[in-house]
Amino acid sequence: MSTDELLSPDEREALMEVVSETGCSGVETVGDQESALPYDLAGQDYAISSLLPVLETIHERFAHRLGIGLFDLVRRELTVTAKSVERRAYPDFTRSLGAPCSANIIQLSPLSGPALLVFDVELIFMIVDTFFGGTGRMYKSTSVRDFTTIETRFIQRLLDLCFSCLEEAWQPFVALKCNRIGSENRPQFITALNSNEPLTVCTIQISRDNIAGNVHLALPYSLLEPIRKTLLSSLCQEHPNPSPALTERLHDGLQESQVEVRCALAGFELSLSDLLALRVGDVIPVNIPPTAVLRVEEVPLYSGHYGIAQGWSALKIDQALSAPDDWASRLTPPDFAPFAPAP
Template structure:
């Protein structure tokens, strides 16, 4: 079918100009857009992926941290997990760089639309199996390319489930995702779920021990990130706390059990150093004691009231809550008077 039925000569010329010059055209054709429309370069997605790299790096770091813990629980041995930088690669470039066989898994990350790739190279699979069964760490090289054994396939499934849990935890502060497994291949060229011309954000994690190592790749097509692009960019300026109810309760109990220095300040006076040195036994210093004393906690005035004696103890009758520094914009109103409570004061 001829393109003449869909595009006018002017429209074809405008598209060819954008593709050839790779510019965000703002010429005479821009008046056709509605007010507020954003310019979009049809020839490349590179600039849009670059804007997401900082937040994707953060997610990738969180993913690697969780993966390190999960691998220790899987093989009961510390593995060295090294995070690589995120690369912008085409689908064809990625698949041609992989050795055969490898475990290429098509995964879904709902609610993100479209599939992504989770790839384990054969060295990683061999290392995980060797470590789990207490191997010596000697690199394994098959005489010829072969499919994965039943045992290796079972470990691939365990790695997939481990990676899913780590991914969901890493993405949680930004957007809640649910991962699912859609298919697997040992030869990358047989994967047809992705567009060969799609631009991918590829993050790699290098896992090693002794003299053996392997690589895990996570390839995210830009098309699945486009719907949440604004949310990801906005999240760069926000903090994403990961609250723990158990930790919060322990901190609260610890604060309540903390000991603080409480003093009752009655009055003070100033002396010159020469006057202080001239004092002797029997000298009397006149002190004007105000009607109210100040109760200080860690040198911060908190309460005020009358000083007296209750049940044989020197005590402070709390009559006013002074609040924290800067809390009062006006002089605080007098609080209801309380009964004298036993209180040992340093005068």
């Protein structure tokens, strides 16, 4: 069926006029400056993204200390892996948690507002099984149940361990004191946090053999906003932890380091064609200066007179060319080829 049979000439003309008017108005809308929407660079998305590097550092410190504490708790080596810090919406995070789980509402004083510290059920079962010398068999329940008395005690021990590790991990940045406000076994019943506020979620995976569990730390942005400037300024600062033993080992290692020392008597420039034209018996005139330069790792440090000492080609140092502070500024390519000692 052709178009002429569907539409009359008047209908086609009216349709073309509507299309033309719509196209023209669309062009004017694009150029209208009043239709531009404002964008807040200091919004929560940008603010949280800027905090991710320092939160990653704190998260790594937390995972390291947690691994040491878990070994003291169960007397067995567990693999502790710190995953990347993520920005997640509150409903998405709670839906990702299985039931039952130990969702603890915690307070990080002096910060205002609650946070979440969640232990997966797999982690709790694994810790209990490992503590009592189990083989790593994962217990599976046919229905959702509450934790037993023994499991609840281990949850409290895990909570105390995480609190001490968190306080140590945050110590170079902010002095915190952790305490628990409440807990839930089912994530959907958690109402202490604002569901419209974005979270920064730090996840640590703890594994043994073929089983693994996770620890989740969810921090709302309102909790981090008062210390945002402090955290950002800490990115440009170093937090030294001096160790006399380590300093001495580094000093001894530097003293025993091998460096390349080279000395040249004279040199000259030669084109590639002249080099290829050289034959046995050719004489190359060279002007040998009265002093030679000693280079250490290509840095000229000393100059002196050359000669023979105890049957070896030797250099008698007369003066230092520069102070140690000026060595880096005197980095220049070598002018001469090295010479080998003559026996």
